[in-house]
Amino acid sequence: MEKCLFVYNPFSGRGKIAKKEKQIVSMLETKFEVDVVVSEYAGHIGDIVKERGEKYDLIVVSGGDGTLNEIVNSLALLSKKPRLGYIPTGTVNDVAHSLYIPRNIKKAVKNILEGQVYKHDIFRMNDRYGIYVCCAGLFTETSYATNQKAKKKMGKIAYAFHGLKKIFITPSVNLKLTHDQGEIDGKFAFMLFLNSRSVAGMRINRRALLNDGLIDVILVRSKKDIVNIPAIARVALLFIRGVPKKSSKGIEFLRLNKFTVATSSDTIINLDGEKIGAGSFEFEVIRQGVDIIVPNLKKLKKNTAK
Numbered sequence: 001m002e003k004c005l006f007v008y009n010p011f012s013g014r015g016k017i018a019k020k021e022k023q024i025v026s027m028l029e030t031k032f033e034v035d036v037v038v039s040e041y042a043g044h045i046g047d048i049v050k051e052r053g054e055k056y057d058l059i060v061v062s063g064g065d066g067t068l069n070e071i072v073n074s075l076a077l078l079s080k081k082p083r084l085g086y087i088p089t090g091t092v093n094d095v096a097h098s099l100y101i102p103r104n105i106k107k108a109v110k111n112i113l114e115g116q117v118y119k120h121d122i123f124r125m126n127d128r129y130g131i132y133v134c135c136a137g138l139f140t141e142t143s144y145a146t147n148q149k150a151k152k153k154m155g156k157i158a159y160a161f162h163g164l165k166k167i168f169i170t171p172s173v174n175l176k177l178t179h180d181q182g183e184i185d186g187k188f189a190f191m192l193f194l195n196s197r198s199v200a201g202m203r204i205n206r207r208a209l210l211n212d213g214l215i216d217v218i219l220v221r222s223k224k225d226i227v228n229i230p231a232i233a234r235v236a237l238l239f240i241r242g243v244p245k246k247s248s249k250g251i252e253f254l255r256l257n258k259f260t261v262a263t264s265s266d267t268i269i270n271l272d273g274e275k276i277g278a279g280s281f282e283f284e285v286i287r288q289g290v291d292i293i294v295p296n297l298k299k300l301k302k303n304t305a306k
Contacts, residue, residue: 003055004032007048007071008062008087009039017062017089020105024062024087027109032058039067049074056082060112062105064090069130069272072122075290076129084292085112092273095132097198098210099294116297119211119288121195126281130272131290132196134283136263137173137220138189138227138235139200140270172222172231173267179259184252189222189231191261193283194243205243213287216243217259219252258284 006028010018017024021036028034035056039045045061049071053059059082061071068086075081087108088096095101099118102108122131176185192199194216197208205216220238222231234250247253265279294300 001033002031002057004028004034004058004060004085005037005048005052005056005082006034006060006062007037007039007045008089009045009064009067011039017087017105024060024105024109027106027113028060031113039063043070046070046074050077053078053082054080058083058085058112060085060087060109062087062089064088065092065094065132065273066090068095069274072131072272072290073129076122076124076286081291083117084290085109086292087112092201094196094198094201094273097201097203098132098196098208099292100296100299101294111295112293115293115295117291118294118297118300120290120292121211121213121215121285121287122289123193123195123215123283123285125269125271125283126277128271128276129286129289132194132272133199133270134193134272135199135270136191136267138170138232140190140268170227172225172227173263175219175261175263175267177217177219177259177261179254179256184219184254187222187225188219189227190218190220190235190238192216192218192220192238194218195285200239202239204239207243207245211288213285214255214257215283215285217252217254217256218243221250221252256285258282 006025008017025034025036037048049059053074061067086096086101087105088101088103093103101111122129125134172187172189173191174187176183194205195210197203197205220231220234244251244253260282262280267278269276
C-alpha cells in the first residue's frame with residue numbers, strides 16, 4: 001500500500017478542516033497508509049515536507065493558496081517528488097479554481113482518490129518558488145494585508161474593502177524587465193506574472209497554458225509616481241475583459257520562460273498571495289515541476305487549448 005502524508009493548516013478559511021480530519025483520513029485510508037501533521041507555526045508544513053516528503057508517494061494538503069505555496073517551496077527541493085493532492089479551504093483558492101478542484105471537502109478528497117495527475121509548471125523567483133502568480137503594484141497587498149478576522153467574517157469582500165482603501169495612494173512601480181529578445185522599462189501601475197486561469201477569485205486568463213514552460217507577463221503602464229485614474233481604469237479593464245492576446249496601448253504582454261526584473265528596494269512583491277522580499281529578482285519557469293491531482297484531465301487540456 002502506498003504511503004500518504006496529510007498536512008493541513010487549521011486556521012485557513014473558517015477553520016472547518018479540523019472538524020473533518022477523521023472523515024478525510026478515513027477516506028484516504030481506503031487506498032493509502034496515512035500519517036497526519038497539523039501546522040503549528042508558519043513554515044511548519046514546509047519543514048515537514050522537506051524533512052520527510054521523499055518517504056511518501058502522495059502528500060495531501062489542506063489550506064489556501066499560501067499553504068499550497070509553502071508545500072511547493074518544499075517539493076521543489078526534493079529529489080524524489082511525491083504526487084500532490086489538494087483540499088482547498090482558503091478564502092480565494094485560485095489554484096483550485098484554475099484546475100477545477102472542488103471546494104467541497106468530500107468531493108476534493110474523492111478527486112484525490114480517483115483523479116488524474118497533471119504536470120503543472122512552477123517557477124523560481126530568486127530563492128523562492130511559486131505555482132501561479134507573482135505581482136506588484138495596485139491591489140497586490142490585499143491578500144496578505146487584509147485582517148484575518150475580517151477574512152473569516154466577510155470572505156472575499158474583505159479583500160475588496162482593503163483594496164479600495166488603498167486605490168488612490170498606491171505608488172507606481174519603477175522597473176526594467178530584461179529578457180532574451182529585449183527589455184521593457186518605465187513606471188507601472190500593475191505588474192502581473194500569471195500561470196493560472198484565476199487570480200483574486202476572478203477567471204481572467206481562460207486561455208492559460210499551465211504546463212508549457214512559459215508564463216504570461218502583463219505590465220500596465222502608469223505616467224505618474226502615484227497610480228492615477230487612467231492607470232486604474234486599465235487595470236480594471238484587465239480584470240473585466242481578461243488577459244490580452246498581445247500588447248496594446250498602456251499594456252505590455254509577453255510569454256516568457258526566463259527574465260530578470262530590476263526595481264527599487266522598497267517594491268513589495270506578492271508571490272502566490274504571500275508577501276516576500278522587496279526589490280530586484282531573477283525569474284525562471286520550471287516546466288512541469290509538480291504533479292498535482294485534478295478531476296478531469298481531458299477537460300483541463302480542452303479548455304487550456306481555447
